[in-house]
Amino acid sequence: xxxxxxxxxxxxxxxxxxxxxxxxxxxxxxxxxxxxxxxxxxxxxxxxxxxxxxxxxxxxxxxxxxxxxxxxxxxxxxxxxxxxxxxxxxxxxxxxxxxxxxxxxxxxxxxxxxxxxxxxxxxxxxxxxxxxxxxxxxxxxxxxxxxxxxxxxxxxxxxxxxxxxxxxxxxxxxxxxxxxxxxxxxxxxxxxxxxxxxxxxxxxxxxxxxxxxxxxxxxxxxxxxxxxxxxxxxxxxxxxxxxxxxxxxxxxxxxxxxxxxxxxxxxxxxxxxxxxxxxxxxxxxxxxxxxxxxxxxxxxxxxxxxxxxxxxxxxxxxxxxxxxxxxxxxxxxxxxxxxxxxxxxxxxxxxxxxxxxxxxxxxxxxxxxxxxxxxxxxxxxxxxxxxxxxxxxxxxxxxxxxxxxxxxxxxxxxxxxxxxxxxxxxxxxxxxxxxxxxxxxxxxxxxxxxxxxxxxxxxxxxxxxxxxxxxxxxxxxxxxxxxxxxxxxxxxxxxxxxxxxxxxxxxxxxxxxxxxxxxxxxxxxxxxxxxxxxxxxxxxxxxxxxxxxxxxxxxxxxxxxxxxxxxxxxxxxxxxxxxxxxxxxxxxxxxxxxxxxxxxxxxxxxxxxxxxxxxxxxxxxxxxxxxxxxxxxxxxxxxxxxxxxxxxxxxxxxxxxxxxxxxxxxxxxxxxxxxxxxxxxxxxxxxxxxxxxxxxxxxxxxxxxxxxxxxxxxxxxxxxxxxxxxxxxxxxxxxxxxxxxxxxxxxxxxxxxxxxxxxxxxxxxxxxxxxxxxxxxxxxxxxxxxxxxxxxxxxxxxxxxxxxxxxxxxxxxxxxxxxxxxxxxxxxxxxxxxxxxxxxxxxxxxxxxxxxxxxxxxxxxxxxxxxxxxxxxxxxxxxxxxxxxxxxx
Numbered sequence: 001x002x003x004x005x006x007x008x009x010x011x012x013x014x015x016x017x018x019x020x021x022x023x024x025x026x027x028x029x030x031x032x033x034x035x036x037x038x039x040x041x042x043x044x045x046x047x048x049x050x051x052x053x054x055x056x057x058x059x060x061x062x063x064x065x066x067x068x069x070x071x072x073x074x075x076x077x078x079x080x081x082x083x084x085x086x087x088x089x090x091x092x093x094x095x096x097x098x099x100x101x102x103x104x105x106x107x108x109x110x111x112x113x114x115x116x117x118x119x120x121x122x123x124x125x126x127x128x129x130x131x132x133x134x135x136x137x138x139x140x141x142x143x144x145x146x147x148x149x150x151x152x153x154x155x156x157x158x159x160x161x162x163x164x165x166x167x168x169x170x171x172x173x174x175x176x177x178x179x180x181x182x183x184x185x186x187x188x189x190x191x192x193x194x195x196x197x198x199x200x201x202x203x204x205x206x207x208x209x210x211x212x213x214x215x216x217x218x219x220x221x222x223x224x225x226x227x228x229x230x231x232x233x234x235x236x237x238x239x240x241x242x243x244x245x246x247x248x249x250x251x252x253x254x255x256x257x258x259x260x261x262x263x264x265x266x267x268x269x270x271x272x273x274x275x276x277x278x279x280x281x282x283x284x285x286x287x288x289x290x291x292x293x294x295x296x297x298x299x300x301x302x303x304x305x306x307x308x309x310x311x312x313x314x315x316x317x318x319x320x321x322x323x324x325x326x327x328x329x330x331x332x333x334x335x336x337x338x339x340x341x342x343x344x345x346x347x348x349x350x351x352x353x354x355x356x357x358x359x360x361x362x363x364x365x366x367x368x369x370x371x372x373x374x375x376x377x378x379x380x381x382x383x384x385x386x387x388x389x390x391x392x393x394x395x396x397x398x399x400x401x402x403x404x405x406x407x408x409x410x411x412x413x414x415x416x417x418x419x420x421x422x423x424x425x426x427x428x429x430x431x432x433x434x435x436x437x438x439x440x441x442x443x444x445x446x447x448x449x450x451x452x453x454x455x456x457x458x459x460x461x462x463x464x465x466x467x468x469x470x471x472x473x474x475x476x477x478x479x480x481x482x483x484x485x486x487x488x489x490x491x492x493x494x495x496x497x498x499x500x501x502x503x504x505x506x507x508x509x510x511x512x513x514x515x516x517x518x519x520x521x522x523x524x525x526x527x528x529x530x531x532x533x534x535x536x537x538x539x540x541x542x543x544x545x546x547x548x549x550x551x552x553x554x555x556x557x558x559x560x561x562x563x564x565x566x567x568x569x570x571x572x573x574x575x576x577x578x579x580x581x582x583x584x585x586x587x588x589x590x591x592x593x594x595x596x597x598x599x600x601x602x603x604x605x606x607x608x609x610x611x612x613x614x615x616x617x618x619x620x621x622x623x624x625x626x627x628x629x630x631x632x633x634x635x636x637x638x639x640x641x642x643x644x645x646x647x648x649x650x651x652x653x654x655x656x657x658x659x660x661x662x663x664x665x666x667x668x669x670x671x672x673x674x675x676x677x678x679x680x681x682x683x684x685x686x687x688x689x690x691x692x693x694x695x696x697x698x699x700x701x702x703x704x705x706x707x708x709x710x711x712x713x714x715x716x717x718x719x720x721x722x723x724x725x726x727x728x729x730x731x732x733x734x735x736x737x738x739x740x741x742x743x744x745x746x747x748x749x750x751x752x753x754x755x756x757x758x759x760x761x762x763x764x765x766x767x768x769x770x771x772x773x774x775x776x777x778x779x780x781x782x783x784x785x786x787x788x789x790x791x792x793x794x795x796x797x798x799x800x801x802x803x804x805x806x807x808x809x810x811x812x813x814x815x816x817x818x819x820x821x822x823x824x825x826x827x828x829x830x831x832x833x834x835x836x837x838x839x840x841x842x843x844x845x846x847x848x849x850x851x852x853x854x855x856x857x858x859x860x861x862x863x864x865x866x867x868x869x870x871x872x873x874x875x876x877x878x879x880x881x882x883x884x885x886x887x888x889x
Contacts, residue, residue, distance in 0.1 A: 013055040014073040016080065017048055017248075022324075027052045029244030031103030034344050041323065043316055044340050046099075047084055048248030049077040053105065056220045056242030064221075071213060077247075078212070085249055090208040094131070095124035097141070097250035099342075100215040102222060104243040107329075107345050108231050109465055113152040113222035115215045116285060117145035117250060119208045132336075137255045139185035140177075144254075144285060146192040146204065149211065153218040156199040164191045178283055212247070219245045230443045233805075251340045253333040254285050260306060260334040261285055264299050264313070266321040269329070269349040270406055272356025272526075276300055276314070278330075285333075295455065295476055309339040320344050325367045326375060327357050350406055351380040355526035369533045373881055376530065378852035381875045384527055387518035389505050395512050398491045401452070401477030403509035405466040409450025410503045410515045413496060415484050417444025424448060425801070431502055433489055435482055437465070445471065450504040452511060454480050472506030480511075523558075523874070531559065531874050534881035540858065541865035542876045543619070545845055547571060549610025552620075555870035559877055562619040562713070563611060564777065564867020565845035568694060569627050571607045572600070581632050586665050590689065597693040604694060608701035612712040616705065621715040621777060621843070621867075622698055623756065624691045624730075628679040629669050636670050639663045675785065680720025681730055691730070692737050699741035702749050714751040717777055721755040724768040731772050754841075758782035763825040766832030775841040776833050777867075778826050780848040784813050787822045815847065817854040830861050843867060852879040859883035 020028050020036030028036060032050035039045050051074065058067045082088050087096035097119040120128065120142045129138030147165075150156035165177070168188055174180065180188070196204050205211055222228060223243045232239060253261030264278025278299035302310045313332060316339075320328045329347035333340050349357065358372035367375070389408045411429035414420045417440065420432045424447025432448040434441065436455040445451055445465055450472035466473030481490040487498035494513065496502065503512040543564030544555030552563060572581050577600060584596035611620055634642070643659050651659075671677035684691040695716065702712040718730045731753050742748040754775035757763055763783070766776070785792055790800070792814050803809045817823055826844075833840045843865045848854040850868025855876060858866055860883075868876050 011054065011058075011067070011069075012073075013052050013058075013067060013070050014077050015050050015052065016077060017045065017050065020050065026105055026241075027054060027244075029053055029103030029105055029246075030107055030345055031101065031343050032244045032246050035246060035248075037323075038320075038341055038344060041319075043320070044338070046248045046251050046340055046342070047081060048098075048246060049081060050103070051216055051245040051247065053242040053244045056223060056244070057240065059217075059220050060224070060242060064217075066217070074213070074216070074247075075209070078209075081247075081249065087249075089119045089212070090121070090124065092123045092127050095119055095127055097124075097128070098212065099246075099248050099250050100212070100219060101246045101248070102219045102243045103246050104223070104237075105241045106235070106237050107348065108228065108235075108237070109348065113219055115145070115148045115152055115218070117141045118149070118211055118215060119250075120145050121206060121208065132252075132255055134256055136182040136185065137252065139182055139189060140180075140254055141252065141285075143185055143188045143192055146189065146196060149215065150192070150196045150199075150204065152222070153211075153214050154196065154200050154204070156196055160195045160199060161192055164188065164195055216245050216247070219243065227440050227442045230446065234442075234446050239807075248342075251333045251335045251338075251342075252285070253281070253335065254283050255336055257282055258306065258334070258337045259283060260302070260309075262296070262299065262302070262332055264317060264330050264332070265327060265347045266317045266330070267327045267347075267353070267357055269327070269347050269353055270403065272327075272349065272353035272360065274360065295478075306334055306337065309334045309337060312339045316341065322366065325361065325371070327353075351382075351384040352406065352524070352526070354380045355384070355524075355530050359526045359529050370537065370885060372530065373534060373537065373878070374885060376878070378875050378879045378882065381527075381531075381878055382872075384523070385521045385871050385874065387520055388507070389503065390517040390519045393512075393516045395514075395516060397505075397510035398494055398513050399477050399479035399511045401454075401474040401479075401509045401511065403505075403507055404475040405451075405471060405473035406507035407450070407472035408503065408505060408507075408516075408518055409448075409472040410501065410518070411449040412499050412501055413489065414444075414448075415482065415487055415489075415498055417441035419498075420444030420448045421446075431504060433480075433482065433502075450474075450506060452477060452480075452502070452504055454478060454482060466506075472504050474504050474506060474509050474511055477509075477511060527874070531877055534878045535559070536881075537884050538877065538880035539884055540855075540863055540880045542873055542880060543621075543843070543845075543865050543867040544870045544873050545849075545867055546611065546870060548607065549614045551870055552611045552614035555873055556614060556618070558870055558873040560618075560870065560873045561865070562621070563615055564621050564843050564849065564865060565717075566608075566611060566620060566622045568604065568623060568625055569631075571604060572625070572632060577603050578632065582662075584690075585629050585632060585669070586661065593687075593689055597689055601693050601697050601700075604697035605701045605704070608698050609704050612701055612705040612714075613708075613710055615713075616710040617713065619713040619715050621717050621754075621775075621845075622694075623717045623719050624684060624694055626680050626719040628671060628674045628677055628683065631674075633662065633666045633669065636663075636666050639666050675782075675791070681718050681726045682720065684718070684730060684733075685726065688733055691733060695734050695737040696741055699738055699745075699749075703741075703745050703747075706749060712749065714749060715775065716751060716753050717775075718753070718755045719779070720758060720782075721769060722759045722761040724765065724772060727755050727769055727772040752841075756845075757826075757829045758786065760787050760825055763829035763832070766829040767836045768832075770833040770836035770840055773833070773837075773840070775843065775864075776829060777843045777845050778829060779846055780817055780822065780826065780844060780854075781814065781846040783825060784818065784822050787825050788813060788818065811853075816851050817848045817857055819857050823857055826858075827861060830863070841865075850876050852882065855879040856883040856886060859887065 017036045017039045021040055022033050022037040025033040028050045035045055055070050087094045089096045097117050100115040125138045125142050129135035147161040151158045253259045260280050260282045261284045262280030267274050268277045276299055279296035280302050281296045327347040328344045331343040354376050358375050361367045362369055362372050409431055411431040413433050414430045415433055420430050421443040423430050429449050431450050432444050433452045436453050451466050453475045454477055456475045489496045501515045503516040541561045543562040544560035545565040546552040546555050546563050547567050547570040580596055580599040584593055587593035643663050646656050702714050705712045716734055721727045734753050752774035754773045756777050756779040758779035804812055841864045844858050845867040849866035850872030866876050
């Protein structure tokens with residue numbers, strides 16, 4: 001046996017399948033390590049070897065140049081493979097044919113490239129046909145190789161081959177590729193050679209070893225394709241992992257009616273049910289199934305056509321699930337009755353399926369609760385909390401397809417991925433309607449509300465990718481006809497144009513014209529059970545941001561342990577209260593202002609009372625008025641136009657006087673940069689009667705709830721503090737006002753006073769501020785704006801998306817906290833606050849409080865709680881547990 005060159009090299013780049021196992025995932029990729037593991041278990045896998053991710057990484061770092069020893073290692077591995085199989089690459093007698101497949105560390109369905117049947121040529125095709133006594137199979141394999149190799153390796157447009165294939169089927173009057181004869185396929189091979197020659201300007205390379213080298217290089221290059229980059233960004237996969245390359249002996253599912261190819265899951269990836277799920281095609285190769293070129297048959301039918309292989313497959317599915325302790329996604333080939341597994345991997349699944357599978361595996365004793373929590377991604381909770389179609393809609397579907405990925409999607413029809421991407425990023429709701437999606441459509445699929453295809457099955461590219469992203473998908477809806485040139489879709493007599501709205505029900509496979517009503521999500525028992533396990537693990541409390549009793553009740557229903565942020569300005573902006581607020585702002589003296597505030601006070605009290613009632617026994621943090629006063633007044637330009645219109649058209653003197661006075665106040669209060677102007681504690685210190693009114697409303701609401709048998713837990717938060725003296729004065733005002741209310745009521749309640757840390761200065765001098773605070777709540781939204789110097793409103797509509805797309809920033813810092821920068825300020829605030837008061841309660845409110853990645857950071861700082869919107873509370877509960885588990889390694 002030839003010794004591989006790697007044995008004398010300081011770095012080994014290549015491994016035979018027998019040399020690896022599942023623990024080598026980072027080196028062999030997901031596919032390679034699992035192939036090696038199956039080989040170790042004695043499961044029938046085609047022989048081969050894996051070029052490691054280290055080789056790809058080294059090649060990328062060298063600008064596309066291979067490591068010096070890699071080709072020698074490849075030739076040595078090929079020699080070993082030839083000796084084991086008794087076949088030779090390029091031999092006219094017993095030719096060895098190879099598949100060359102990618103295998104990244106993390107599964108990226110359809111994103112990376114594959115070449116099948118490498119080694120077939122004019123010299124070997126007849127030998128392959130004679131050996132199988134099936135010349136048609138040999139020539140079919142030949143045309144497939146030219147098509148794949150030309151497209152993937154030499155850059156020949158895929159449509160050029162498809163056009164030639166479609167033209168021949170039309171000429172022969174047949175529907176399927178399998179209907180073409182041996183003579184047809186021979187002619188097609190020559191046509192494909194001509195297509196290649198036309199686009200390449202030269203003949204296809206004929207040396208199979210040269211083809212192998214170029215194919216491995218092409219798979220390396222496919223890691224850097226735009227579609228792969230888009231997919232990695234969408235799924236948080238690092239760009240520097242590289243891909244492994246798996247070179248294996250070909251086994252042929254297109255070798256006649258006793259051969260087949262297919263994809264199966266050990267459980268239903270849509271529902272999680274423990275049932276037979278999958279599809280297969282007789283006389284086909286694997287790409288036919290996932291590409292949706294032919295509509296496959298349900299896996300259960302394989303029992304009749306290939307009973308022995310079917311029995312072996314079912315037994316192997318059970319064995320692999322038990323071995324890996326998770327639902328498996330398996331690709332297989334049957335060659336003349338003999339079963340081979342080409343891949344097993346952890347199956348991508350919908351959110352409902354993820355919870356059911358996790359819960360069932362725990363109850364079956366296969367995994368522990370902690371393992372189950374690690375299996376589910378926080379984003380899947382988000383998917384489960386999306387609305388669904390109202391079951392009482394009463395509409396009839398215009399067509400049906402396969403329920404490939406559940407959920408509801410409402411949007412305007414678009415027919416190409418580029419349009420979907422452009423409109424989706426602009427905030428439009430679109431549904432991508434395609435004959436069948438391809439990996440190049442990934443950017444459009446990411447932003448679309450859902451996907452509808454006319455071809456393909458439950459394991460087609462569209463179905464697999466949609467399920468992985470939690471996107472509704474209806475696949476194989478054969479009743480619709482697409483005219484991409486006219487931008488129309490026809491269903492019977494109904495013609496829909498691009499831009500028309502449709503509704504997809506990915507749960508039933510039904511498609512409706514127009515927009516159906518959606519209903520709030522219904523949390524099921526699987527969801528509640530798994531999130532309940534998370535509660536047993538997490539350390540941080542989870543609160544909600546809520547401004548009404550209704551939102552507070554919903555938050556408590558979702559498991560919130562209090563209110564971390566009640567934004568009182570939202571109450572001021574209610575339509576029935578705005579006139580009183582404006583009277584307060586426009587008041588010429590304190591008497592008028594007090595009168596207006598007396599009108600507002602019972603309104604605020606009513607709001608606080610509803611929240612305290614909903615959250616009885618749990619803490620409620622109420623933030624005193626934060627925004628600048630001009631936000632409660634009309635826009636300056638609009639008010640100027642109103643005055644101008646009255647002056648030109650003639651209005652009553654009283655009306656004109658009022659509008660001019662309003663305009664003067666708007667001008668007086670309008671600031672160049674209101675976010676950094678007279679708001680928060682600054683506004684409170686200038687107009688102390690405003691926070692006094694709010695504190696009285698809080699006190700009276702708390703007494704009312706207490707008198708009714710409730711248990712209000714009051715926390716009052718002062719916003720935008722940058723100086724310790726600001727908080728000292730505000731605390732004094734709060735305490736004096738409450739003391740008056742306590743005296744009037746004849747009894748009291750416990751309360752705390754704290755501040756929101758949202759300015760860099762506050763974080764730096766936190767030790768000083770903490771002297772006057774019972775708690776800190778980090779307002780990371782504003783801390784991000786002030787810490788990075790980015791206006792969120794301006795940035796998200798201009799440069800921020802481009803920064804993320806071009807990797808200037810890893811994430812939108814308003815969605816996931818900037819750990820090094822803004823996170824550094826938070827760390828300073830935590831350390832300073834606890835230096836002054838070791839038992840200081842520390843919380844986080846804002847969108848970061850519901851972001852899984854940010855929650856992990858907050859856990860590392862020892863935060864007391866996070867607070868987020870009510871519908872994100874379960875995500876935060878789960879993420880807080882994952883943060884604990886991840887911290888344990």
